Amino acid sequence: MIPPLMTSVMIADRLEFAAAGSWTAANVDQLERLVQVAAPEAARARGVVIDMASVEELDTLGAWLLERLARSAGDGKDTQFTGLKPRYRGLIDEMQRVNLQPRPSVESPSRAVMALDKVGRTTLDLVSDVLEFVRLLGELSAAIGRILVHPQQFRLTSAVYHLFRVGWQAVPIMALITLLIGGIIAQQGFFHFRKFGADSYVVDMVGILVVREIGVLIVSIMSAGRSGAAYTAELGSMKMREEIDALRTMGFDPVEVLVLPRIIALVCALPILAFLGVMAALYGGGLVAWFYGGMSPAVYLARLQEAVSITHFEVGMIKAPFMALAIGTVACGEGLKVKGSAESLGMQTTTSVVKSIFLVIVLDGIFAMFFASIGM
């Protein structure tokens, strides 16, 4: 590879540059320096001649830098390229045609305005998100209505398949996580309650906490992350590949075909998972009580029977299908919002998980207030 060179000679008001060597991308840093040094000289001269007879190699980058040098002489001055090898003629001609228009400058507003803009947009997004959620719930109700009139239209196979995926296949991980959570609550209870000699109340705490709140909450959050994210990604990539548009043109309602079976599967699966989760958590608590707290399983079970009433169990279980509805609706809604790019798929999946977990916790709070006021 020949290093690039450029010499300049002033001949009667005209600056003659002689370029030599490889004017290619491989030498770009040297080339840019050469041109930067030469540009002010060229601007002072009356005319510019660039002799390219000794240029061994030339690519777009080199040709553009030479053209930039010629342009730096300024408008209206006489610039010409001499000694051009025929095979480089086209490239130089091409370069003379590009970069003629200045970049349209984008005015960036001040930071305060941008911050306000962002707040405004987020607020509007929030409103449209709520409307979107309600709209999807409405479409879902309409689809359920149609299914009730024509039950044979229900996609049973699809619903069973999704039930298998979000229900049966989720059992091991849900049981494991809730078992651990139950165990941890019991361990913390024993550790702190022992100071007051209130060991036996640990069972009350574990029982009520797990049956009323933690069991269903943990299972819902896990489902949002596991099944909700999968729903969003599936529907999103179907949207990207125009599968949903294809369904629509064939006269099918995507909500009825894709969304309803998924949500129904989740609504069926979540109470079962929540029940299994509660059982696993109580089991975990029992194990810790036995091995760490020194409480025999018989005592643990007896205390549990006293502490946990059927009301507590009902309070926990009633919440599960509502949580499932919220998770499923958010997940499917976000999936249908995906646009063409891979980035948008990732963004909607993140939004789906964040939103559905948020919604699960808000719902739990509302239920807590509701049950407190009706005395359950």
Added chain:
Amino acid sequence: MDTQPDQAIIRVRDLAVGFGSQIVLDGLDLDVRRGEILGIVGASGSGKSVLLRAIIGLVPKQRGSIVVAGPLFAGATSACDHDGSSVTRPWGVLFQQGALFSSLTVRQNIEFPLRENLELSERLLDEVATAKLEMVGLSMRDADKYPSEISGGMTKRAALARALALDPELVFLDEPTSGLDPIAAEDFDELIRTLQQTLGLTVFMVTHDLDSLNTVCDRIAALAGGKVVAQGPMSAMLACEHPWVKSYFRGKRSRAAASAPN
């Protein structure tokens, strides 16, 4: 080095490629000469795209050799038998769907290979990217759009600009005119022709478009049964007696394409 007057930039010998028990290419020989536009034709599933992907190293070969001569622009003359390990590649590839990075704007897509491979100042980067954009006929307004916001024809142009970003000597085009309307396809053919002459490119083009074959390609290679069954200019294709080649080039559609005024 090759001593032939028509120096081969790609030399494929006895290439076999398959997936599992299915053999796609079997004992394929092919030379691509420096500075030509070679069109590859073949029935759907005859392995045109597989051949392209095997040459650029995306599909492993089972047997045979693929030698791609070193890039001229780096001043190297050695030939490299690639096994997917070489770092900088002397070629640009235009994928069938464009394969623009969807999280980057059109301009950023073109800047990406420049930025990653060369030490350029921001100003020069900007100017070179704009030059490439204008060379493929895109306007400044399109430059800051995302790939999901531009039309199919513009996607192909932007992808071509990205393939040409590093001034490769060798360009692979996978069905460059598929999905374009005839006018856009003709424009694109013309663009390929112009750029090939301006930049001195060697073009390896997989295509189904008879018009492209007619107007752009210097040579055509027809693939059937995992081998090259015919190669040469259009006249050689028309004279070929292989049944598939015969029905392809002498079928109804090709007669219409050949008789249409160019």
